[in-house]
Amino acid sequence: MPFFRIVLASFLLFVSAAYAAEGGRLGYGISLQNVAVEDPDGDVPTESGIGFVNLYYFDEFRRDIRYYAEFVYFETDIDAKYQKIGQDISSTGIRAVLQKRLRLGRHFKPWVGLGGGLFREEFTQRHTIDQDGFLLSTLSARDITNFMVSVDAATEWELSNRFDLGVRLLYGLPLNDGTQLYSATAILMFKGF
């Protein structure tokens, strides 16, 4: 949890400074995620879950080029299956993505992006079960700092003078034994006063 607070505080400091200076957009998102863990001790079942803590800051460099910073906290429990390791996962991190807008049509101008993120991931309650679902063995908890490369695509709609709604699809690939991620996120963006 200290890591969580440090990262969140850092993110908020950055957002505060950037928002004060540049006046970008703030966002809050809810994501549906499919997580696949690369575990050094064996296969892990894939698991889907909902992430409720996704905070964003969007700002444009210039026309059709923008970046966003994202703070993510996500946790889920993966039920063990026979010969697959079950565990609880928590992931805290920040991601920065550079996006380019593609003007594909008068009303369809999606953003596509490439980015990277640094995540602290903790894997606890690691265990295996036998074919009848009984506990077979427990494995020690592990944690890693995971650098994740991501690609995404997003589109958004203006809801009002102050709010936009965006939808983002993202694929994140860990560069070490972390979580591989597919996610779909709905983001409510606040454009300021």
Next chain:
Amino acid sequence: MKGLRYGLTLLLAMSVLLLLHACGGGGGSGSGSSLPPQRPVGAVNGNAVDAVIVDGTVNVYAYQGGIRGPLLGSAVTDEEGYYSLDLRTPSQPILIEISGGSYIEEASGQSVNLEDGQVLRAVTHFQSGQPLDVMVTPLTNLAAGLAAYKINNGTSVVNAVTEASTAISTIFGLDILSTYPRNITDVRNATVSLTDEHLYGFWTAAISSWTALASTLNGTQPHTVWNSIALAQVMYNDISADGLLDGKGRANNQTGLINLGLGTVLLGADVYRQAFAQHMLNMAKSARNKTGLDASQLMADANNLAMNTHAAFGGAVPIPLDEDGPVITAIEPEGQYHNGIFQFDVGVSDFVGVVSVRFDVDGAILDFASDPLAPSINIDTTVYSDGAHLIGVQAIDKLGNETYRQFSYPL
């Protein structure tokens, strides 16, 4: 405008931190799972008996594909041959092996140490979390051998284990896996009526008795070389080779079947049937039998084994437990003169026991002896003409074998 932005940002930051402090952490779909429960323990208990094996090592293995699988648990038998261990494993067929330790032969009192490679086995089904009583004896060893044969010939492990145990239980007339074989040389096992537990004890004692005879026939002291545990290994070889109790098994590194035995004493279907049955009765008659049971109480079970036609005997025609009629001997020499009324006594003996003795004079039936074990009858000589007469004695044993003998006396 910038001041408003700063204010909004600061408010956002403070709100989130307050939320974190209040909730103790961030959101998310996970709630911190608890681990699944451990599989419940199933206690496996039983006795290792060939006779009572003391300090024997009990290893329980998964029984996969008819061969020994991973070790699931271990124990050591106590002075009563009792073992107990906990298994935390899925339901599955298991193989129990006893090795090491020692026992005392029922027939001779000879102490025997199990040598390297000598094992007794039992195969059965373990139900996860359920207690299980499993005896490990020469008979369960036979069943394990039969199960191995069946599995090697295409029967599923589950079916083979069940079929093999049922077959051997049927042959010997009791549940070989769950019945506790009582030590018949232990006075604590005295009883007035025959139970399956005592019968089981007499079967193991019969094997001891037969191996004592085999020792003698091989020119060795009873059970010093040829003993029950050695025979158990040969019996396993016998039945696992061809599924039959026919005295044919495999030699090391040979594909064909060879005749099996203890030394020069060969095994065969009727060793398992007639000889074991006879030796069970011998043990019942022996002074080493402390149960209080006598041979007559075991007669039916002995005869059932001797006349058994189970498929495991390969169609071999059984030989009766006892084919000979009782032996009748004169107490007094033939030719001795009698007059008036005199008591005529004869000696009658039989392996399985005599049930009736009938007397006649010159073929004219007189009566049955009131006590077949000490047969006698009063004969009134005045009803017969003077001269030599034939006193006939008919004796019938418990299996219906009949002997008739006449003695000549002048009356």
